[in-house]
Every structure is written in C-alpha cells, then in structure tokens.
Amino acid sequence: MTRAKIYIDGEAGTTGLQIRDRLAARDDIDLLTIDPDKRKDMDERRRLLNAADVAILCLPDDAAKESVSLIDNDRTAVIDASTAHRVTPGWAYGFAEMAKDQAETIAGSKRVSNPGCWPQGLIAGIRPLIDAGLLPADAPLTYNGVSGYSGGGRKMVEDYVSAADPAPLMPYGLTFKHKHLPEMAAYTGLSHAPQFQPSVGNFAQGMLTFVPLRLWAVAPGLTARAIHELLADRYAGETFVKVMPFEAIERLPGLDPRTLNGTNEMRLFVFTDAAGDEALIVSLYDNLGKGASGAAVQNLNLMLGRPAATGLIPA
Numbered sequence: 001m002t003r004a005k006i007y008i009d010g011e012a013g014t015t016g017l018q019i020r021d022r023l024a025a026r027d028d029i030d031l032l033t034i035d036p037d038k039r040k041d042m043d044e045r046r047r048l049l050n051a052a053d054v055a056i057l058c059l060p061d062d063a064a065k066e067s068v069s070l071i072d073n074d075r076t077a078v079i080d081a082s083t084a085h086r087v088t089p090g091w092a093y094g095f096a097e098m099a100k101d102q103a104e105t106i107a108g109s110k111r112v113s114n115p116g117c118w119p120q121g122l123i124a125g126i127r128p129l130i131d132a133g134l135l136p137a138d139a140p141l142t143y144n145g146v147s148g149y150s151g152g153g154r155k156m157v158e159d160y161v162s163a164a165d166p167a168p169l170m171p172y173g174l175t176f177k178h179k180h181l182p183e184m185a186a187y188t189g190l191s192h193a194p195q196f197q198p199s200v201g202n203f204a205q206g207m208l209t210f211v212p213l214r215l216w217a218v219a220p221g222l223t224a225r226a227i228h229e230l231l232a233d234r235y236a237g238e239t240f241v242k243v244m245p246f247e248a249i250e251r252l253p254g255l256d257p258r259t260l261n262g263t264n265e266m267r268l269f270v271f272t273d274a275a276g277d278e279a280l281i282v283s284l285y286d287n288l289g290k291g292a293s294g295a296a297v298q299n300l301n302l303m304l305g306r307p308a309a310t311g312l313i314p315a
C-alpha cells in the first residue's frame with residue numbers, strides 16, 4: 001500500500017494533537033511535521049501543505065482560510081477542522097453518517113469540512129425524521145447540551161485548569177447567535193436553525209446534547225417509539241453511530257458525558273413520558289473524538305480509500 005503524506009497544520013493545538021495521536025502508529029501514513037519554531041511561518045507551511053497528499057487544518061478560521069489559499073497544486077486534499085468552510089459551496093460536510101451517500105461524497109472530495117461538535121448530535125437525531133417526513137421542516141425546535149471545556153480549545157483549557165473553583169456548569173450562547181447555527185440549518189433539513197443554548201461543564205472532555213420534542217404540538221400523532229424505531233433502522237449497521245434501547249425511565253445513571261471519551265462513537269437515546277407524546281433525543285459522544293479529531297480521521301480514511309475504522313475505536 002502506498003503511504004500517504006499527511007500534514008496537520010496546527011498540530012500543537014487541542015484538535016491537532018488528538019489527530020496526531022490517532023495517526024502516529026499507522027504504517028500507511030507518513031506524518032509531515034513542522035519545526036516548532038516555524039509553526040506559524042507562512043513559507044514553511046506553504047511548503048508542507050503542498051508536499052502533503054492530505055492537509056488537515058486544526059487552526060482558527062482565518063488561518064485555515066490562509067492555509068487553503070497557500071495550496072497551489074491540484075493534488076493536495078484538505079480536511080478543515082475549523083468553522084471556515086462548513087457551508088461553503090464545493091466543500092463536502094464531513095459527517096459521514098449524515099445521509100446514506102455522504103461517506104461516498106466525502107471519499108470523492110478534495111475539500112472536506114469537519115463538522116462542528118454541537119451540530120452532529122442535532123443532525124444525527126433530527127435529519128432522519130425530516131427526511132422521512134415525520135417531522136415538518138418548519139418545526140420550531142430547541143437544542144441544548146453540555147460539553148467538556150476542551151471544546152473551547154487551548155485557551156479555555158488553560159482557564160479551567162488554572163481556576164481555583166470553576167463553575168460546575170456555565171451556560172453560554174445566551175444571545176442565540178452561536179457560530180454553529182448555519183451548519184445546523186444547512187444539514188438538518190430544517191427550514192431554520194433551532195434555538196440553541198449550550199453549556200460548558202467543569203470536566204475536560206465529552207458531551208451530551210438534548211433535543212426536546214413536544215410531539216403533540218410539533219407533529220401530532222408521532223410517537224417517541226416511532227422515532228426510536230426510525231433512528232434504529234436508519235443507523236443499523238453503522239460502526240460509529242449506535243441507537244440505544246428505547247427508554248421510559250426517570251434517570252439513567254450511565255448517561256455521563258465522559259462515557260465515550262477516546263472513542264469515535266456516538267450513542268443516540270430516545271426518552272418519553274407515560275403517554276408517549278413527549279420525546280427527548282439525547283446524543284452522547286466525545287467532543288474531541290467523533291466531535292472533532294475522530295471524525296477527521298474517519299474522513300481521512302474515506303478520502304484515502306482505507307477501511308473507515310482504521311486507527312479508530314468504536315467504543
């Protein structure tokens with residue numbers, strides 16, 4: 001097998017380090033690395049970007065756009081982990097399980113945008129319902145959740161680690177203008193983004209997201225059990241997205257945001273009330289795994305024509 005040359009631009013950051021860890025032991029890849037003193041040197045980045053078969057960008061948005069502009073050959077493919085290209089025409093959205101043909105679209109693309117961590121839980125739970133016509137596209141949804149502080153990158157990690165007594169839970173996004181709204185609207189099939197209100201917790205890694213559905217109002221006649229059946233059918237056979245047993249239970253002790261840390265797995269749960277006309281879709285995953293670096297490696301595997309799970313842990 002030909003070894004692929006991979007360059008991670010931003011390899012010293014939170015997402016870049018995690019990708020490097022996942023690729024380091026692979027014998028089908030040569031990692032091109034930058035001298036730490038030159039990691040922001042444009043000429044050296046240009047040289048490595050153009051030497052790579054695939055460049056993985058783990059940079060702030062402006063630096064990611066700059067990296068793309070530095071590529072002057074037709075060969076180098078790009079996976080961008082930043083928000084810069086998530087709804088840009090010509091870029092494939094790198095959530096392979098989003099639609100039945102998405103893995104194939106990613107495999108055939110030279111420009112792939114890794115999804116935001118928050119949108120993935122929403123898209124996984126809602127898109128199949130809209131595609132099947134069970135939920136109207138104009139349903140006025142809300143979406144919320146909690147993420148570990150590594151989701152905020154190096155600066156947020158440093159703030160949490162150095163604080164004497166960080167708040168256990170810090171709600172944010174309170175003006176409802178989060179940077180992930182455009183991709184939420186673009187890939188769920190909703191005619192407008194949900195009202196989204198995230199929180200960050202005093203733990204490093206892992207996330208839990210929630211889509212409450214008042215079925216009697218948004219889709220009369222639709223039951224939580226029917227939602228569960230549809231999701232279970234939709235994701236049957238997927239390696240990384242699993243639908244857990246249907247639950248009508250007051251609390252589920254295993255619902256800890258850190259459960260899947262280090263893996264590339266996402267678990268979906270559907271909860272309901274006694275009447276079955278209220279539903280809650282919960283997604284559990286690692287913000288640095290399926291939410292970022294794991295998804296990037298999954299996309300890389302698809303683009304290189306390798307088995308999708310190479311170097312990844314399902315759970």
Ligand SMILES: NC(=O)C1=CN([C@@H]2O[C@H](COP(=O)(O)OP(=O)(O)OC[C@H]3O[C@@H](n4cnc5c(N)ncnc54)[C@H](OP(=O)(O)O)[C@@H]3O)[C@@H](O)[C@H]2O)C=CC1
Binds near residue numbers: 012081082151154
């Ligand atoms: N953390 C997460 O859960 C997720 C993050 N992302 C996205 O991935 C990208 C990286 O995020 P994350 O790893 O968290 O961020 P970090 O801040 O941890 O890392 C970013 C890295 O990029 C470096 N960098 C900044 N500007 C340049 C430049 N001009 N040239 C070269 N290197 C540069 C930074 O160096 P320095 O610190 O010295 O400035 C840092 O090492 C972001 O766009 C983020 O939105 C995506 C999914 C999830």
Ligand SMILES: CC(=O)N[C@@H](CCC(=O)OP(=O)(O)O)C(=O)O
Binds near residue numbers: 149150198200
């Ligand atoms: C806890 C926290 O701050 N999370 C980040 C999102 C992390 C992520 O996935 O976002 P990008 O890939 O779009 O950077 C936030 O809400 O902005």
